[in-house]
Amino acid sequence: MSVNVLFAAKPDRWAEYERPLRDAIAARGITAHIAMDIPADQVDYIVYAPNSEVKDFAPFTRTKAVLNLWAGVEAIVGNPTLHLPLTRMVDPALTQGMIEWVTGHILRLHLGMDAHxxxxxxxxxxxxxxxxxxxxxxxxxxxxxxxxxxxxxxxxGFQITGWSRSQKQIDGITCLSGAQGLDKALSRADYCVLLLPSTAATENVLDARALALMPKGARILNPGRGPLIDDAALLAALETNQIDHATLDVFRVEPLPQEHPYWTHAKVTVTPHVASETRAAYSAKTIAENIHRGETGAPFLHLVDRNAGY
Known part of the structure; x- marks a missing residue:
């Protein structure tokens, strides 16, 4: 098998990804020409970051899939020229990084570490x-x-309630769904962790009404997407002590503007979008697996549902 793989991301990422991609694809038994300058009509797969210069997918007439480097796809899923299969990034390091950030910041607040x-x-x-x-x-x-x-x-040992758009069943977790399920999930949230995708349906999921449903003095962690929170409503809830603290890693505008009140608010912790990172050594294996699947006729992993938006 031989394929042409276009690396469509910022140039500084190429140095990070070139060797891991070559090694991971070769390990799957595929000969690949991987570069940042392959003519569109010769590209078999696009390894893609939504902040790249590639915005028009119409010329990629023989391309089999766009393999997103990021977990989030909101910046590409609505592209009107994209009619190719689109996958999102899922890899063990991305998951582990998020676990460590979420558990670390919850334990920090839970144990009162700042006071000590x-x-x-x-x-x-x-x-x-x-x-x-x-x-x-x-x-x-x-x-x-x-x-x-x-x-x-x-x-x-925490009591966990999870909420999703569609009903799920997960051992050890109380799973809720739908509008009534969301209200119930919020009403029992001493801590609320936001890990929803950014879609029209999830924008401002934590608005003034939702924040009022939470127990007095609840804490919020948002390592998901900035638009999930109504910022003005959160600031108001912090002032009335309805919300005790917010630890925020993602924002509507990034970097977070220097004049934004989150920077200096005593009840807000700002982290600079570091909750989890795509690491080349791990994500290259996910990409290589999907290229192998594309070449052997197997279904792609982590295929994006265009209707759902993620």
């Missing part, structure tokens, strides 16, 4: 933190990342 780290020397206030057994966490979004984070938190 910033305490005045000599302060001795032996107040024991709550137990995970008595703490409820709601995970909005039960895709690959949401399910993995929910399972990890359940393993630590």
């Amino acid at each position: 780290i910033s305490a005045t020397p000599g302060t001795w206030e032996p107040k024991a933190p709550p137990l995970a057994f008595d703490t409820r966490v709601t995970v909005l979004g039960l895709g690959e990342l949401g399910t993995a984070c929910a399972a990890a938190l359940a393993g630590l």
Whole structure:
């Protein structure tokens, strides 16, 4: 088997991905010409980052699939010229990174670490933190990342409720769906973790009404997508103590503008979109597997549902 693979991403990513891609594709028994400058009518597969310069897919007449480098596809799924199979990135490192960020920040808040780290020397206030057994966490979004984070938190003893658009059944997790299910999931969220895709249906899923449904003093973590939160509503809820703290990794505009009130708010932690990262050594294997599937007639992994938007 021999294929032409166009790497359509920012040039600085090429140095990171060139060797892992060549090695991973070769390991699947495929001879590949991989480059950033292959003529469109000669491309078999596109390894794609939505911030690349490729926006018109019409010239790619023999291309079999667009293999997205990112977990999120909202920046490409609506492209009117794209009629090719589109896959999203799922790999063990991406999942593990998200598990570590979510569990780390929940445990930081749950154990009250900030108070001990910033305490005045000599302060001795032996107040024991709550137990995970008595703490409820709601995970909005039960895709690959949401399910993995929910399972990890359940393993630590937290009471886990998960919500998704369609009903799911996952051992150890109370699964809810639909509008009424969302209200119920929010009402039991001492912590709410947002891992939904960004679609028209999920924009502002945490608006003023939703925030009011949560227990007084709830905490929010958003490593998913910026538009999931109504920023003005969240800031208002923080001021009234309806929400005790928000740890935010993603934003509507990135980098987060310096004048944004999140930067200086005492109840907000900003992290610079680092909750999880696509790592070449792992993601190259996912790409190679999908190229092998395309060449052998097997179904692609992680195929995007255009109607759902993810």
